[in-house]
Amino acid sequence: MNLNPSNVSSCVKNVAIFEAVQIFSNIYILSNVLSKMPPRDTQKRVWRLPIVFLIGYHLLLAITLPWYLSTRTPSLTLLLLSLALTSLVMLSVTLGAHRLYAHKSFELSKRWIHYPLVWFNTLGAQGSIIEWASDHRHHHKSVDTDEDPYSIKDGFWHAHFLWLFKKRRGTDLRITKDLYADPLLRWQFKRYDLFFFFTTVLTTGILAWITKDLFGAIVFGFLGRIFIAHNCTFFINSAAHYWGEKTFSKEHSAVNNWFLAWITFGEGYHNYHHAFPNDYRNGMRWWQYDPTKWAIWMLAKLKLAKDLKIVSEAEIQDRIQREQNNLSIVNHKY
Ligand SMILES: [Zn+2]
């Protein structure tokens, strides 16, 4: 047998290529199998949000904001970009996690829109969309009971943020099966911490690069943005179940409050929303401030959204009439 060195080296090269292809294909098959497996322990009682993170970013903001403002002045570009980022994160919660994913009140026509939506949603530090939708669907299903994760019956501050400090049942994959079937949402759910770190570092880095102000990007584009977006979202669970009118249903604590609509991207019309959870609008009149509704409508006009669910005027009037006549109405479906 001729053991020519060039033949040996070519043989070794072919074996190496074959082995590499085999290893990569095995890794691909394994990751595919793992990603389709339901995660373990999702029904175990767990801490909702890392408490260290929640307390930590408040403390950091309390220290860095006065420090920054006493040593320099933020540029207009930094303030405007931080505001735009906060708005996009808020929309990714109200339009994305809430009306699109949790309630399925409309559909996106193009797959690619899900990607920026999930990106900005991850930046919001409110947990994955599947986790968020699990809590929210339980909230609608069992509002004002012990099964309601952020029940107002346990007090205003409990509904606002104290519920996050309680050890509660984990994500319910039985009522979020539809979302778990989506590979992108499943991936965000399983790798949330990693994805949050990655999106935050990259987005804050881009803001720092544009504004040439790393300290400002951290204070306004990261800490300040999370503080505002968190509290605006938290007000929907607390104040929107506390101060306002019950025009459409007195069966639960949800209220309509126009002022709250201004700071929550339209989610303040919460009594209407609990009465008709599948309507893509929360402010059902055209003049009611609901930028989330307008954004969905715009997406539909651009052929990027479809199947916008809407409750008929006759049904709305009927509900108002029945409510005025004090008839018992139960509508807890999500
Ligand atoms: Zn509610």
Ligand SMILES: [Zn+2]
């Ligand atoms: Zn809802």
